[in-house]
Amino acid sequence: MAEDKITWTARFVEGDLSEAEMAEFEAQLQTDAELQQHLENYRQLQQNLRQQLAPDAVREALQQTLGKLNSQYFGHETQVLSLKPIIKWASGIAAVLAIGLFIWAPWRGNLYQQYHVPGQMLVAERGAASETELDKAASFYNDGKYAEAKSILEKLYSKDSQNAQLSYYYAQTLLATGRVEQGRELLTTVYNGESAFKYDAAYAIAMSYLKTGQKTECKSWLQKIAKGTTHYQKATDLIQKL
């Protein structure tokens, strides 16, 4: 055995040993307390990873059940739908379009700069007069302070990971702060769902690949964007240029 015992244990559990090596490991395991401890730790690590990272459909369903009961037992004021948020949205969308057109301007050279639209984080008003954590995150986000926005969104997301809006903006801040792989992963989840952010997520993933120069991946994500959605036109244009 040339390698350290931890690596050896990992290779044993992952089935990366030959038959002879396997036998050697098992024989030594009988008497080697350190090795036994490593194996036990390894099993624990596997369990923890499963708990933290593996998809768990029942847990998701449970969280929905809890969400429903929460509003019943913790006495929330029901959200009142007023025109105000709609106007906010509309003006926000107009602003995004304006910014989009501006960034889109064909005289710019770099494709990423042309097509990357970080967008404004729009938060529908919840009726409460005081500023919520989400509002704070939105104002950081809209000022381009992604690191600050990220730390708030991270907390909100950890409490409400089913929320597509939170997931989407949290993922955007991850991308903006260099946690690219994690951001893409989360956006993929959003894309696989059926929320309003589905194609925004696909577009954001495409942009992240454009940024890193991975054109094939970028294209394949752009192609997922359905006709008639916000980013469709930009996506088709960009595919041609690539």
Place this chain on the structure above:
Amino acid sequence: MAKTVHPDQRYLLALLNNDAQLINEIYKKCAGKVKSFVCFNNGDANDAEDIFQEALVDVYNQAKYKGLELTCPFEPFLLLVCKRKWLNELKKRAVLPVTKEEDSLLHIGEDTFEQAEQLEKQQEQSKLFLKAFEKLGERCQEIIRWSLKGEAQEKVAEALGVTYGYLRKKKSECMASLMKLVQLNK
């Protein structure tokens, strides 16, 4: 002497099976108490709701992934878990808790304390593992995440565009690095 499982284990099963009716019973029994505890201690209904949901998901996680078995009654156990969670949250927010640790409202057995403590420890440990995981390189994270999706390893290799043999080798390397990171963090 092995401890016997408490009949209230059924509440854990309710969480594991997402049995809405029985979960509703948990809310009926405990939600009000958690709400008033949190509200009396520098929190509001929203905080109480978050704490309550988090606690139930923690219990679910422990039951599903760590084989938690209840040897004490469920209600005081859950209340204690929520309370500790809230006190920790207050510490994080740097607000000093008003009430004292011991609870005058409930009769709490030693088992309950032990189990609540166990749960808290396990949760902390999980967080530690996750932190270590995030320190791994991107490729390692990707490989481990993929392997956790429950698909056949051959399929995972295909999805990642590598051979099965390479995946096995790389995965054990990644897991070994992770083990070492965890040990450093301890």
